[in-house]
Amino acid sequence: MDVRDKLTVLADAAKYDASCASSGSKTTRPGSTIGSTEGMGICHSYTPDGRCVSLLKILLTNYCIYDCQYCVNRISSDTPRARFTVDEVVSLTMEFYKRNYIEGLFLSSGIIQTSDYTMEQLIAVAKKLRTEQRYGGYIHLKTIPNASQSLIEEAGLWADRLSVNIELPTEGDLYKLAPEKKKPQIEGAMAGIRNKIDETKQEQKAGFKPPRFTPAGQSTQMIVGATDTPDVEVLKTASQLYSLQNLRRVYYSAYSPIPHADARLPGQSPPLVREHRLYQADWLIRFYGFDASEIVAEADQNLSLDIDPKLAWSLANRHYFPVDVNKASREELLRVPGIGARNVKRILNIRRFQSLASGDMKKLRVAWNRAKFFVLTADHNPALLNLDKLDLRAKAKPKTKQLLLFDAASSALSGEV
Amino acid sequence: MQSIHVDTFDDWRDAARRLLASGVSPTDVQWIGGAERSLFDDAPSPTAAEHGGRGTTPSVPKAFLELARYVACHRESGRWSLLYRTLWRLTHGERHLLQVTTDDDVHQLMQMRKGVSRDIHKMKAFVRFRKLETGGAEEQFVAWHRPDHRIVRLAAPFFARRFGGMHWSILTPDESVTWDQTSLHYGPGVPASEAPNQDALEDLWKAYYASIFNPARVKVAAMKREMPVRHWPTLPEATLIDDLLRQAPARADAMIQTNEGFAETAAHFMPERGDLVSLRLAAANCRACPLHQCATQTVFGEGSPSARIVLVGEQPGDREDIQGHPFVGPAGKLLDEALKHAGIERREVYITNVVKHFKFKETETPRGKRRLHQKPDSREIYACRPWLEAELAAIGPQVIVCLGATAAQALFGRDFAITKDRGNVMRTDWCDITIATWHPAAILRMQDASRQTQMRTQLVEDLTSVK
Numbered sequence: 112m113d114v115r116d117k118l119t120v121l122a123d124a125a126k127y128d129a130s131c132a133s134s135g136s137k138t139t140r141p142g143s144t145i146g147s148t149e150g151m152g153i154c155h156s157y158t159p160d161g162r163c164v165s166l167l168k169i170l171l172t173n174y175c176i177y178d179c180q181y182c183v184n185r186i187s188s189d190t191p192r193a194r195f196t197v198d199e200v201v202s203l204t205m206e207f208y209k210r211n212y213i214e215g216l217f218l219s220s221g222i223i224q225t226s227d228y229t230m231e232q233l234i235a236v237a238k239k240l241r242t243e244q245r246y247g248g249y250i251h252l253k254t255i256p257n258a259s260q261s262l263i264e265e266a267g268l269w270a271d272r273l274s275v276n277i278e279l280p281t282e283g284d285l286y287k288l289a290p291e292k293k294k295p296q297i298e299g300a301m302a303g304i305r306n307k308i309d310e311t312k313q314e315q316k317a318g319f320k321p322p323r324f325t326p327a328g329q330s331t332q333m334i335v336g337a338t339d340t341p342d343v344e345v346l347k348t349a350s351q352l353y354s355l356q357n358l359r360r361v362y363y364s365a366y367s368p369i370p371h372a373d374a375r376l377p378g379q380s381p382p383l384v385r386e387h388r389l390y391q392a393d394w395l396i397r398f399y400g401f402d403a404s405e406i407v408a409e410a411d412q413n414l415s416l417d418i419d420p421k422l423a424w425s426l427a428n429r430h431y432f433p434v435d436v437n438k439a440s441r442e443e444l445l446r447v448p449g450i451g452a453r454n455v456k457r458i459l460n461i462r463r464f465q466s467l468a469s470g471d472m473k474k475l476r477v478a479w480n481r482a483k484f485f486v487l488t489a490d491h492n493p494a495l496l497n498l499d500k501l502d503l504r505a506k507a508k509p510k511t512k513q514l515l516l517f518d519a520a521s522s523a524l525s526g527e528v
Numbered sequence: 529m530q531s532i533h534v535d536t537f538d539d540w541r542d543a544a545r546r547l548l549a550s551g552v553s554p555t556d557v558q559w560i561g562g563a564e565r566s567l568f569d570d571a572p573s574p575t576a577a578e579h580g581g582r583g584t585t586p587s588v589p590k591a592f593l594e595l596a597r598y599v600a601c602h603r604e605s606g607r608w609s610l611l612y613r614t615l616w617r618l619t620h621g622e623r624h625l626l627q628v629t630t631d632d633d634v635h636q637l638m639q640m641r642k643g644v645s646r647d648i649h650k651m652k653a654f655v656r657f658r659k660l661e662t663g664g665a666e667e668q669f670v671a672w673h674r675p676d677h678r679i680v681r682l683a684a685p686f687f688a689r690r691f692g693g694m695h696w697s698i699l700t701p702d703e704s705v706t707w708d709q710t711s712l713h714y715g716p717g718v719p720a721s722e723a724p725n726q727d728a729l730e731d732l733w734k735a736y737y738a739s740i741f742n743p744a745r746v747k748v749a750a751m752k753r754e755m756p757v758r759h760w761p762t763l764p765e766a767t768l769i770d771d772l773l774r775q776a777p778a779r780a781d782a783m784i785q786t787n788e789g790f791a792e793t794a795a796h797f798m799p800e801r802g803d804l805v806s807l808r809l810a811a812a813n814c815r816a817c818p819l820h821q822c823a824t825q826t827v828f829g830e831g832s833p834s835a836r837i838v839l840v841g842e843q844p845g846d847r848e849d850i851q852g853h854p855f856v857g858p859a860g861k862l863l864d865e866a867l868k869h870a871g872i873e874r875r876e877v878y879i880t881n882v883v884k885h886f887k888f889k890e891t892e893t894p895r896g897k898r899r900l901h902q903k904p905d906s907r908e909i910y911a912c913r914p915w916l917e918a919e920l921a922a923i924g925p926q927v928i929v930c931l932g933a934t935a936a937q938a939l940f941g942r943d944f945a946i947t948k949d950r951g952n953v954m955r956t957d958w959c960d961i962t963i964a965t966w967h968p969a970a971i972l973r974m975q976d977a978s979r980q981t982q983m984r985t986q987l988v989e990d991l992t993s994v995k
Binding site: 114118127139145248291463 | 750
């Protein structure tokens with residue numbers, strides 16, 4: 112099998128990984144000749160699924176001794192298999208990078224032989240890139256479940272980011288679909304990384320120069336929709352991970368229909384809009400001061416699909432409004448639907464010098480069609496009269512209907528979504 | 529009214545500084561950018577020098593200079609006068625003007641800066657270097673790119689930092705820049721026709737692009753928003769987009785329809801009552817996996833319903849399949865012996881297998897057909913495991929002994945290595961004392977006599993340890 116064929120198989124197998132971020136390392140590794148990491152990541156291309164291509168996202172191999180039922184690479188699947196050598200991955204990364212196709216490498220792998228052996232192979236790739244190629248670009252390694260702590264620590268010396276996949280939102284889900292993965296082991300690995308990061312930071316504070324250890328922190332990925340666990344549980348797990356393990360990101364990956372999917376999995380994937388809503392909710396938890404349990408307002412414990420979570424919360428908590436944009440605190444402003452964190456900052460700046468009217472809000476490009484029902488402005492805001500009306504939900508709801516997965520697939524020909 | 533010609537940010541800054549010092553109001557200046565020179569261009573305009581440098585220039589917020597540097601690269605012709613008007617206001621009583629982003633001038637400047645920043649970002653993203661086949665020792669890379677604004681000088685330092693160890697040039701219609709691994713050199717604009725038109729790596733890159741696209745999720749509008757169509761001509765992968773979209777519905781359908789997993793597991797055949805008698809009756813009709821098609825019958829577990837110890841093997845063999853009882857062939861004889869040595873009565877234990885149907889391959893031998901044992905694959909193990917779990921639930925044993933790797937991996941997980949963890953007492957979800965030891969059949973297959981003896985001894989030891 113030549114490199115092109117391997118690339119086809121091993122990139123295809125990696126396309127279910129949601130992570131694409133390449134930011135978080137503030138400085139480039141000293142001594143690098145090719146490659147930099149400086150703050151914001153760059154998306155180098157976009158595929159017709161609307162997702163960006165920022166990293167060379169591949170598996171070292173898609174052979175796997177595990178049998179996780181949601182995963183196309185599980186041992187019992189008869190998907191075509193391939194395996195890169197360490198040198199092939201190093202060369203692909205360098206050559207792609209030099210042409211500015213990619214922002215870095217995201218390397219994951221099926222488990223071959225043992226967890227430790229597989230982890231050693233991932234480390235070998237990263238180490239070679241750093242030491243032999245003097246590569247300073249982004250590297251994200253996905254740690255192998257059950258790999259030993261010493262190997263994870265070594266990986267962190269070469270990688271910008273490590274991720275340990277939580278895989279499924281609850282222990283029960285894991286038991287059902289990934290019986291070989293255990294939550295305590297997964298969280299143990301995360302805690303190991305967190306401790307090492309904290310240790311490195313403390314040493315830095317104390318004036319020492321410890322070796323770089325995952326400067327872009329750690330992240331995780333969760334498959335959503337493979338079991339009937341409701342969103343509220345998903346979000347609770349996520350916010351625990353943010354607070355206990357200090358994760359930078361939790362990625363939600365809507366379970367995709369995968370080739371040879373196990374019959375116990377749902378035949379269709381949930382609408383992608385659910386994934387989108389989870390990211391919105393995640394954002395509210397991390398940057399807007401919301402608690403996981405208050406975001407989900409629906410009786411079935413899932414996020415509303417037709418409106419965004421902040422709007423849903425506002426409709427369920429109307430006593431909180433109206434909020435006066437010229438007087439309210441930062442925290443209060445952050446809860447207004449249609450007003451984002453950046454605009455809250457701008458509002459606070461502007462109102463030191465002048466008061467804000469409806470027209471100013473529109474100029475700030477807040478989503479006025481949503482925000483107008485919830486705010487007091489310096490001028491008369493007639494939309495506020497609707498705050499106590501029963502049909503507010505219908506009025507505030509965006510007009511465009513989000514397409515579901517299969518509508519999108521069928522509209523692919525026309526190019527319209 | 530005076531006219532001022534400026535081409536670059538530095539021109540503008542010099543001129544603005546002098547005008548400001550002379551107290552020239554924005555309404556009294558006409559700014560003419562390089563692209564907008566008129567018929568009267570030949571007439572020398574009064575340059576700032578003619579105004580002299582009266583007084584001191586008031587201090588200007590740093591943020592404004594930063595903003596102006598970006599806006600200066602915008603192609604909008606009104607940028608110079610807008611900048612000067614804002615500068616004027618900043619220095620004439622509206623020092624905090626930049627904070628008031630709802631102000632029309634500030635808003636417009638912010639929009640322009642956003643456009644320039646976005647363009648720089650797109651340049652960082654969509655420049656595609658092509659390697660020149662020069663044959664020289666040093667690799668040479670060249671890219672052609674068409675930015676919206678005049679941003680080459682703003683973006684070039686980024687490429688110098690990133691590709692420091694490379695010789696590269698970026699050519700644009702307005703300006704070109706070359707890095708020789710030491711410094712940046714700027715030159716005139718270059719038409720696309722003068723740039724190299726291929727790179728051997730592009731084929732690999734396209735292969736990657738096509739593979740990473742998930743046909744089950746198509747969002748063309750989102751793609752176009754982030755990757756504007758005007759950049760597509762310089763992106764090698766963009767030529768694939770039409771085909772990928774055309775094939776997407778068929779590929780997505782195939783993904784959904786291909787279903788290699790078994791339709792059912794043993795869970796679908798579970799009886800309402802969970803006692804061993806009901807389980808055995810139900811298991812006799814299990815059709816969860818295809819193994820029932822060739823096997824003679826279901827071989828269910830046997831032994832005491834209140835057994836303290838449950839022994840779990842892999843699957844019935846040839847003899848077991850014909851007789852319908854577990855461990856009655858050669859391996860069963862060996863097990864019986866080992867149990868005796870360990871001081872365990874066979875009728876006191878419960879013996880079963882992970883997989884309840886015999887899996888085999890029929891082969892022709894000189895002495896007729898033979899049914900050769902085949903290891904069950906993980907799909908079969910997964911489909912059959914509910915029976916084992918139901919048996920364990922019905923009995924509630926104090927000890928589980930896994931005979932062989934298949935049984936051990938079914939209960940401990942695929943990472944379990946029998947050579948490493950044989951004989952160690954571990955906890956599982958089913959029982960606090962779970963151990964794994966050799967499968968009697970593995971002992972029988974062992975060619976090395978001394979090793980075989982050792983394995984026999986270990987089997988007895990392991991059984992004795994949990995007696």
